[in-house]
Amino acid sequence: MFDRLFYREKGLFLQSFHPATVLVYLLVLLILSLIYDHPLYLLALFLLLALLIREVDGLDAWEGFLKAGVFLMLVVMMVNPLVIRAGKTIIWHGPAVPFLGKLDISMEAVYFGAASSLRLLVIISIFCLYNLMINPDKILNLFSGVAGKSVLVMTLATRLFPTMVRDLQRIREVQQLRGVDFDTGNLWQRAKKYSGLYNVLLLSSLEGAMEIAESMQARAFGSGRRSVYSRNILRPRDFFCLGGSLLALLAAVWGLRYGYGRYSFYPEADFLIKDGTTLAVLFIVLFYLSVPLILSKGWKHCRFLKSKI
Template sequence: MLAYREKDNLIHKLHPLAAVAYISIIIILSLIFSHPVYLLGLLLAVGTVIIASGNFREWTPYLLISLGMITVIMLVNAVFVQAGSTVLFYGPRVPVLGKIRITLEAICFGIGMGIRLLVIVSAFCFYTYAVHPDKALKLFSKFGNKSVLAVTLSTRLFPLMIRDVRRITEVQRCRGVKLDTGSRWQRVKNRLPVINVLLLSSLERSLQLAESMQARGYGSGKRTCYTRDLWRPRDCLIFSAAVLSLLTGIWAVWQGWAGYTYYPRLESLQLNDLKMAAVIVLALTVPTVLSWGWKKWPLLKSKI
């Protein structure tokens, strides 16, 4: 089913352009930064925005899965990457890899990459739960109308197909099709009737859908794009803040402040390098601050 649920807060009422720009900038920055503090700053910003949008509960499983993946990345990196000069542990000798050396640098590199992964996963989580997919897709409809429609149709038909599978499975079980017993191969084979019926019914439905689209003039000429989204001061503020953070980020990378050297020895943290991180985090937490103010002060609500 559609994961997005409209909630009564400022984040859910943003113009899709502002929301998509914000998420894209977070992802771009997470890819160009390698400094763990800058990456942690991004995580902090996206985390507060997710909480402000009322989707903390939805974010939790993403966090848990990502933490698991971070642990794996960290371990694999520590075992396979022999670079780094601060050896914490000597392991046994294994074929191909030679003697295992677990270094502090390799572990830290793994953690850094893990934080990057967490930022990207959280950004996608935010997109899934706080931005209406149709609205976001509409932004791109001028460039690829047919592709956008195909994606929209998939979103619309996916829940229907899940319902179909459940129903067809029940019907076929009532005809004696054994789906839960027998060997794994047998069970896969027994699913064929369900898949067959699903494919045939989906094909029939797609023809009916195409007919309905033709009856409503689809493909009869150039289409226009319906939109009712309003561009408000809040969108302007959030969009500007996101662009500011992007420009600051690029500047920080240009100056070498947002980069970090893990090998052969961890680079020491320079306070001067981190000033820009503070600017970026402040800019990216603008939606959180506005959302909080939107709830607290009716006057602000009316102004933005």
């Protein structure tokens, strides 16, 4: 069940970027999601992320992230109108409540809660895309030359939970093939069945730790300068993606300087589209952010482009 939330190598184009490229791209997306207030801009980022997650074949994993995100979204949308009283357009006059005063819900407060919830969904989707696009070991290897031992500890720590989940699922399947039914019996009987399951998991984890230690010793870890088995190479696709990310960030900063991307909720909500420049800036930012998506489509359908990037 949890296995789909972790990185899985699928041989997809979006998984072939240099880890530094992916970090820069996702960082730009995260920055834009934090500095943009305009609901239309946040919605556009959310739709772009949906297309990217679909392209990396991660809709199942995204569903798990969205379940938690939608719950938090509903909480924000319900709580915000009750505590924010700055809006002018009152849509419901409520009773007086001790310590809170009169509960007057304004349209601006509901609007602000919805926009904040949308921002939350965008941020959650960015982290989901991170899990789907890049192997965490490659990210940590970027810093291995600076702090090799610390990176090793972090690598082992980040692999601990996914490895235990996979081992637990594998052990459970083996036990079921031997006739063990974990869903039948009373509470005590099921507890005994699961205790045997966790005993095997503990033994498997200890054996895995011994194998890692033996492997490190066989590779003479810590005896000298660290060697590298494989290197990540910057390819044309990485330069295109990096260029698009930086241009999108520059276009966004330029637009924010002139008020495009900002939005005022209180005391009265602004117009969603003030003029054509609002849409023009949004289109430019989205175009540059869509470079990985465009390259992925071209890589699938154009042999010439596939040979060049």
